[in-house]
Amino acid sequence: MVSTNSSLVCVALAVGFCAVSCSKERVWEAAGWRPQQPAQRIVAGSVLAVESLLEVIPHKRLVGVHKIAADARYSLVADQAKGLPLLGASPEQLLSVRPDLVLVDAFTRAETLALLAAANVPVVRTHDPHSFEDIEANLRLLGRVTHLDNEVEQIIAAATTKLEVVRQAGKDLSEWRVLSLDGAMHTYGEGSLFDVMTRTAGARNLAAEHGVGAFRKLDIEEVLAWRPDALVLSGEAPADGALPEWVTQCPGLDLLPCVAAGRIIYVPSRLLITTSHRLVDSAAFVQQQLIEWGKP
Numbered sequence: 001m002v003s004t005n006s007s008l009v010c011v012a013l014a015v016g017f018c019a020v021s022c023s024k025e026r027v028w029e030a031a032g033w034r035p036q037q038p039a040q041r042i043v044a045g046s047v048l049a050v051e052s053l054l055e056v057i058p059h060k061r062l063v064g065v066h067k068i069a070a071d072a073r074y075s076l077v078a079d080q081a082k083g084l085p086l087l088g089a090s091p092e093q094l095l096s097v098r099p100d101l102v103l104v105d106a107f108t109r110a111e112t113l114a115l116l117a118a119a120n121v122p123v124v125r126t127h128d129p130h131s132f133e134d135i136e137a138n139l140r141l142l143g144r145v146t147h148l149d150n151e152v153e154q155i156i157a158a159a160t161t162k163l164e165v166v167r168q169a170g171k172d173l174s175e176w177r178v179l180s181l182d183g184a185m186h187t188y189g190e191g192s193l194f195d196v197m198t199r200t201a202g203a204r205n206l207a208a209e210h211g212v213g214a215f216r217k218l219d220i221e222e223v224l225a226w227r228p229d230a231l232v233l234s235g236e237a238p239a240d241g242a243l244p245e246w247v248t249q250c251p252g253l254d255l256l257p258c259v260a261a262g263r264i265i266y267v268p269s270r271l272l273i274t275t276s277h278r279l280v281d282s283a284a285f286v287q288q289q290l291i292e293w294g295k296p
Contacts, residue, residue: 028122028145035122038147039101043087043094046105047075048126051276052142053103054080056151063097076270076278091115103142105275129275130191130214132163132200139277159277163200166284170202173290178265179206179228180272183246185218194232194272197279201287203230224252229296230263231256232286237266263296265289 027033042057043064044050050069054077064087072078087093091112094102099121104113106128116123124145126138136156143152178198180188188194189205189212198205206228207216238244243264247253258264271282 026117026122028124032144033124034144034147035101039099039122039145041098041100042146043097043099043102044069045087045089045094045102045108046126048105048138048275049103049142050081051075051077051274051278052139052152052155053146053148056148056155057146059084061146063099064094073269074273076274076276076281078270095119095121101145103145129193131196132159132277132279135275135277135279138275155277159280162284163280166200166280166287167202169291170200170283170287173202173287174204176203176229176290176296177206177209177226178203178230178232178286178290179223179226180232181218181223182234183244185220185223185250186215187212187218188215189213193275193279197283197286198232200280200283201290203286203290220250220252224256227256228258230258230265230290230293232265232267232272234269234272235266236268237264263293 028035038061040061041063042061044053044062045064045066047066047069050065062084064085065081067086067088069075070078070081070084070086075081085097087097089108089112094112094116102116102121102123104123104125106125108125113123113125122145124141126141127134129135129138139152139156140149143149180194187207189207189210191214195205195208195214206226207218210222210226212218233244235244243254243259247259253259265286267282267285271285274282
């Protein structure tokens with residue numbers, strides 16, 4: 001016996017791909033699209049959509065949210081999201097709740113978008129943000145298609161106020177040169193939200209100053225030559241005060257003055273990867289540690 005979910009997808013494949021090929025643009029893909037009536041069966045299929053709207057959207061209008069939004073490692077609204085219907089990213093799961101609007105992000109698979117379109121389900125995709133202006137644009141997009149324009153403007157106003165407070169507090173931190181690293185020696189440079197977060201906090205992103213793009217793997221020689229004033233690592237500080245194992249296994253890294261002095265900022269991963277307006281909280285988190293340390 002074929003499951004209901006599988007049947008939905010099979011039907012979509014059978015009758016929908018012809019329509020997709022015959023129509024270059026769906027009505028909901030047009031610039032400025034806004035449904036005539038507010039959608040009542042919305043799927044927030046990305047952490048960004050959930051973080052952006054959860055505080056203002058009536059929960060009865062949400063028939064599903066991405067399950068990662070309920071995982072505290074990746075979501076800043078995990079506690080609130082746990083009480084909502086949780087879905088995976090597969091088309092079967094998305095279609096199973098009979099949505100009348102699906103909100104996804106820039107990294108949603110093309111096959112998923114095609115299947116939803118084939119089933120004639122409006123799909124709105126946010127853009128990959130690289131600035132607070134981009135974040136605001138995504139918020140306004142989500143507000144428009146959910147008929148929550150006014151509520152979203154209040155979110156933007158509150159975030160803008162907080163952003164100005166953080167920027168003012170970081171005016172004396174420009175001497176700090178910070179560097180993000182992970183166990184594979186990856187870092188975030190110019191064009192990344194880490195760069196936006198660092199500059200908002202008042203500090204300097206050392207990778208960006210050395211010409212690194214949005215994301216790149218570094219050589220240990222580069223890191224040692226740059227001599228950052230502080231490292232930013234994802235996760236929680238080891239309970240025993242020791243260094244992460246990967247730091248001690250990277251020859252020479254533990255000899256950096258900032259490491260020897262304990263100037264490592266451990267940032268919870270959900271703060272480092274957020275792409276919503278809550279990025280200002282990430283900047284405030286990093287800034288607070290720099291303020292406590294004083295001068296580099």
